[in-house]
Amino acid sequence: MVQQQALRDFAQAMANYFAGTHGRPTWRKAGRHEGFRIVAVKPECVRRLGRHTAEVRVPRAGWMRFRLSRPVPDGVKSYRVTEDRAGRWHLAFAAVPDPVPAPGNGATVGVDRGVAVAAALSTGELLTMTGLRPPEARRLRRLQRRLARCRRGSRRRHRVKAAVGRMHAREADRRKDWVEKTSTDLARRFDTIALEALNIRAMTASARGTVDREARESQAVFRCRACGHTGNADVNAARNIRTAAGRAVAAREGPRVAGPVHRESQRDRLSV
Known part of the structure; x- marks a missing residue:
């Protein structure tokens, strides 16, 4: 019975793919995407205890307390409990x-994503993503060297691996927080946001690029050989x-028709 359910789940996953x-x-x-989902949640199964704490009823486990990072939405029907690498x-x-x-101001911005500079805006802003601080990066390197010397299956290796996982989780949390705040800020400031489809993984694997070497003096300086214009390469x-x-x-949209045209108003749909 379990094998049949697993085959059905695999078939559904391939169909979705x-x-x-x-x-x-x-x-x-093991250690990744560990968790479970609870469905058919009733309103009385979630109750608030304080300003930043609440508890939820987990079947066969009782009431479990958790920290409120944001208010619980009304009318929720399910929730998922997961454990990360840390x-x-x-x-x-x-x-x-x-x-x-949307702000409704008709403003348009272009966003150039890169490796050295996380995002450069056509307005001239250079946005840098936050990660591990230098002391934390040095501690991570020490933990990784210690992990390489640990014997597989030992308790010491398990403790060091958990410490490395906490460092990576801290870095991932900061990067995710930066991405969420930046994308929300852009959505509130501009009506149209233009992005270039880039393969960041391929860019980091081969950083030589396809930019004209004579026009691009350095990673950040661009000089046009035709008109002599100089500026930041990412902003350009x-x-x-x-x-x-x-x-x-x-x-x-095609060519616009001059003069008034009698037609029903339509709402423009812009993907952000």
Whole structure:
């Protein structure tokens, strides 16, 4: 019975993958994506205890207390309990968040993503992603060297591996926090956001790039050989992305008809 259910789950996962709605299925690995989901949650199964604490009723385990990072949405029907690589347990309620309202100012921005500079805006802003601080990076290197000398299966290796996992989890939390705050800030400031489809993994694997070496004096300085314009290379790329996005939108909408046209109003849908 268990094997039949596993085969059905695998078939459904492959169907979702070929349909383009999900990623490629992967094998389960101990210590990753550990958790379970509880469905058919009733309102009385979640209650608030204080300003930053609440508790939820887990079947066959009783009431479990958790920290409120944000208010629990109304009408939730399920939640998932997971354990990350650092040994921390997380509780996530399934709910559709409210969309970020657009400013309605008609502003357009181009965003150039890179490795040295996380994001460069066509407005001239250079955004840098936060990660581990230098003392934390040195501690991580020491832990990794200690982990390499540990005997497999030993308790010492388990403790050191957990410490390395906590360092990586701290770095991932900071990067995710930066991405969420930056994307929300852009959505509140601009109506249209143009991004270039880049393969960051391939860029970091081969950093030689395809930029003209004579035009690009360094990683950050760009000098046009035709007109002599000098500026930041990442900001210049972001402005090119914004210009290309404007041309694509104009070509998609087609030529405008001069004079008033009697037609029903339609709401433009812009993907951010």
